Amino acid sequence: MSQILWCDNVMVDFDGFKALQGVDLMIEPNEVRFLIGPNGAGKTTILDVICGKTKATSGRVLFEEVVNLGSLQEHKIVQKGIARKFQNPSIFSQLSVFENLELSIRQKRNLTSVLFARMTGETKNHIEKVLEQIGLQDFVYKQAGELSHGQKQWLEIGMQLMQNPSLLLLDEPIAGMTGKEREKTGELMHEISASCSVLVVEHDMDFVRKYSKQVTVMHEGKILCEGNMTDVQENEHVQEVYLGRRKQTC
Structure with a gap:
């Protein structure tokens, strides 16, 4: 099976601080992959590299096997089919839910077409x-700023889906959500x-355990291990580094 994304020996050096140290990461089509690790492990940095916010010092990021993302600007990466939702919801609070989604689908167009575009049946x-x-669907004309925190998160996910991405990046999507909202987000x-x-x-490890199939653990800018959650939890290196456990000595 071909990969939708391949990070090949990606390194990021911020003036001597090596945020990423040779990361190799492959994402398959239609996969839900969880990326976990302690603060400072490099998780957000790899998302930044994928979406073009940060340029890799060395290595390659290939999308759909042929597109080298390292040579593209952020808006070009979005147009190629990669969407990203940041931790804090970024919505237009004064606009309705419907208008937020409508505006999102028009981001690929120029200013003139945004101003004079008419709603087509396909868009609707x-x-x-x-x-x-x-x-x-029951909050179509509600002002986005009046939604609950969880609903705002879902709205922003919807705004990304309006662009028909092939890869969706989510940074801590359940932060601040209630238990029921978390369940709905996992199912979504x-x-x-x-x-x-x-x-x-x-x-949130409880959320990861419940909704993950494949997990990648990062530590100090490197991939520590990959596998299902059971494999990850039983990995000695993960227990030592991520869970803070150390081997018993006799």
């Missing part, structure tokens, strides 16, 4: 589909994976 159907997917991520791959940075 796409918005309605995303509204149902994120569970906000797997539903999204039917049409695109999802790479999730998350600190």
Whole structure:
């Protein structure tokens, strides 16, 4: 099976601080991959490299096997099919839920087309589909700023889905959510994976245990181990480094 994303020996050096030290990461089509590790492990930095916010010092990031993301600007990477949701929701609070989604699909167009665009049947159907997917179909005309925290998170995920990405990057998507909101978000991520791959940075281990299939553990800018959650939890290096456990000596 071909990879949707391949990070090949990626290194990032910030004036002598090696944030990433030769990261090799492969994401398959329709995969939900969790990226975990202590603070400072390099999780957010690898997302920054993938979306073009940070340029790698060396190494390659290949998208759909042929596109070298390192040579592209951020907006070009979005156009190629990579969307990112940051930890804090970034929505247009004064606009309705519908208007937020409508504006998102128009981000690929120039200013003139945004100002004079008319709603097509295809666009309307796409918005309605995303509204149902994120569970906000009953809040179409509600002002986004009046939504609950969890609903704002789902709205921003929906805004990314409006661009029909092949890869969705989520940075701590359940931060500040209630228990029921977390469950819905976990289910939503797997539903999204039917049409695109999802790479999730998350600190909540209960959530990771419940909704992960494949987990990548990072430490000090390197990949420590990969596998399902059971394999990861039983890995001695993870127990020593990530869980703070050390081998018993006789």
